[in-house]
Amino acid sequence: MVVPYKHEPFTDFTVEENVKEYKAALDLVKSELGKEYPLIIGGEKVMTEDKTVSENPANRGEVIGYVSKADQELAEKAMQAANKAFESWRKWDPAERANILFRAAAIIRRRKHEFSAWLSYEAGKPWKEADADTAEGIDFLEYYARQMLRLKDGIEINSRPIEHNTFNYIPLGTGITISPWNFAFAIMAGTTVGPVVAGNTILLKPATTTPVVAYKFMEVLMEAGLPAGVVNYIPGSGSVIGDYLVDHPKTRFINFTGSKDVGLRIAQRASVVQEGQIWMKRVIAEMGGKDTIIVDNEADLDLAAEAITYSAFGFSGQKCSACSRAVIHEDVYDVVLEKVVARVKELTVGPTFEDNSNFMGPLNDQAAFDKVMKYIEIGKEEGRLVAGGEGDHSQGYFVKPTVFADVDPEARLMQEEIFGPVVAFAKAKDFDELIKIANNTEYGLTGAVISNNRAHLEQARQDFHVGNLYFNRGCTAAIVGYHPFGGFNMSGTDSKAGGPDYLLHFLQPKTVSETF
Numbered sequence: 001m002v003v004p005y006k007h008e009p010f011t012d013f014t015v016e017e018n019v020k021e022y023k024a025a026l027d028l029v030k031s032e033l034g035k036e037y038p039l040i041i042g043g044e045k046v047m048t049e050d051k052t053v054s055e056n057p058a059n060r061g062e063v064i065g066y067v068s069k070a071d072q073e074l075a076e077k078a079m080q081a082a083n084k085a086f087e088s089w090r091k092w093d094p095a096e097r098a099n100i101l102f103r104a105a106a107i108i109r110r111r112k113h114e115f116s117a118w119l120s121y122e123a124g125k126p127w128k129e130a131d132a133d134t135a136e137g138i139d140f141l142e143y144y145a146r147q148m149l150r151l152k153d154g155i156e157i158n159s160r161p162i163e164h165n166t167f168n169y170i171p172l173g174t175g176i177t178i179s180p181w182n183f184a185f186a187i188m189a190g191t192t193v194g195p196v197v198a199g200n201t202i203l204l205k206p207a208t209t210t211p212v213v214a215y216k217f218m219e220v221l222m223e224a225g226l227p228a229g230v231v232n233y234i235p236g237s238g239s240v241i242g243d244y245l246v247d248h249p250k251t252r253f254i255n256f257t258g259s260k261d262v263g264l265r266i267a268q269r270a271s272v273v274q275e276g277q278i279w280m281k282r283v284i285a286e287m288g289g290k291d292t293i294i295v296d297n298e299a300d301l302d303l304a305a306e307a308i309t310y311s312a313f314g315f316s317g318q319k320c321s322a323c324s325r326a327v328i329h330e331d332v333y334d335v336v337l338e339k340v341v342a343r344v345k346e347l348t349v350g351p352t353f354e355d356n357s358n359f360m361g362p363l364n365d366q367a368a369f370d371k372v373m374k375y376i377e378i379g380k381e382e383g384r385l386v387a388g389g390e391g392d393h394s395q396g397y398f399v400k401p402t403v404f405a406d407v408d409p410e411a412r413l414m415q416e417e418i419f420g421p422v423v424a425f426a427k428a429k430d431f432d433e434l435i436k437i438a439n440n441t442e443y444g445l446t447g448a449v450i451s452n453n454r455a456h457l458e459q460a461r462q463d464f465h466v467g468n469l470y471f472n473r474g475c476t477a478a479i480v481g482y483h484p485f486g487g488f489n490m491s492g493t494d495s496k497a498g499g500p501d502y503l504l505h506f507l508q509p510k511t512v513s514e515t516f
């Protein structure tokens, strides 16, 4: 019997011993910076001439690693290796496949701070955020392994005296995992091992700015005994190999997490049947968000301010679940705004790869910095700047936590995903209007309601249209197995990562009926 699932605990960095251990892990990672990394295709390491340079976003020019880049020819080779591996992997006992995930989780747990330290260097994550990212990756391994054990014998259906019927789940084939940089470990790992434990094989294309931590994960999978070709590591340009593999007739499914634009492009291309293709491709696409916290007039206003602040500025607002809209009842608007601004002024911004003193680290890269600064300019036209508004990219891509007040619900700042440390405040006259404004975007990922009014909470349960709705807390920090995660509308296909039916996206049920 496998012990029941429990999420991985978070590290308490007020404990001196933990700080010492994390610092040792940072030193270890520092000593490994600047290495070259190959692709891994069918278990073979392939070093290419052309490389992606992964840099520390908090310390421009510091190279995390030089990572080989797949082109279309190598992507084709990986597709063939994955197709070949599928023929045996699909027949493995699902319990043995699950054991590989359990073993990988154990290896990562032993090296937990090392993985987090890679995230502090490569993704600019503050310690607490990096620790949560690694914990979530471990959780995906533990949780999906158990989900496969639950599904492995299928579901009982009716039989008759002269007939025995079975209903079992079988895998789909070879899929492509395309992952984002913001949860460079957890999402990359989870969207790979979910399909894999279900018996599929994967071509893993991690985000261009965070390929090294994905390579480290590949090392763990190999150490845990994953057979060659089951996961093939092929970082490369999204447009070059991404399009090629999405279009490929042998691609059975695409497991994508990233922006709305890329997700929609993938969905559209995947719907075109190519020559030699004998199935409809499945597209799982978890995309962007424009997430709202609403605050009622009957509410704990300190809790509201705290929830808005950490949901908007944790990891510099670079979470799909980040609060970028705070919609407040007019009776308490000024007080909540004032409390948030007071808290924001206390937040520090700076490097997070040497110590734990800064609350916020850098943005992902120059493009992210430019985009956020552009929205800050737009915000100055659309609202009243009450905190932050400044950026500095001389050493790393740092932007101060920024608050705009009095923004129209239809303004660009309230409608478009900024993906940075910017939150816009809007006012509503009653609870109905709070809900109406919360729902007035094309997205539907997360949201939170701060209210002590039971009837209003129940109204929100029915009418606040988001995949992950939270009451009296912030709108970030979903935990695998506790808060299955995914969004409505343009936030994607609502596949609910870390949920009890996630693996079904990568399985097809087969009915067999035998007459005696």
Ligand code: NAD
Binding pocket: 178, 179, 180, 181, 182, 183, 187, 205, 206, 207, 208, 236, 237, 238, 239, 241, 242, 243, 246, 257, 258, 259, 260, 262, 263, 265, 266, 286, 287, 288, 289, 319, 320, 321, 417, 419, 445, 485, 486, 487, 491, 492
């Ligand atoms: P992105 O869309 O720019 O990139 C995501 C991945 O797609 C990367 O690996 C990229 O290389 C690849 N890609 C780019 N062009 C491609 C193409 N033509 N074909 C195939 N792949 C291609 O997103 P990002 O900047 O890495 O991540 C941030 C976005 O991800 C935000 O919009 C955020 O909201 C979203 N996100 C959503 C969730 C969720 O669960 N809903 C979780 C994390 C991030």
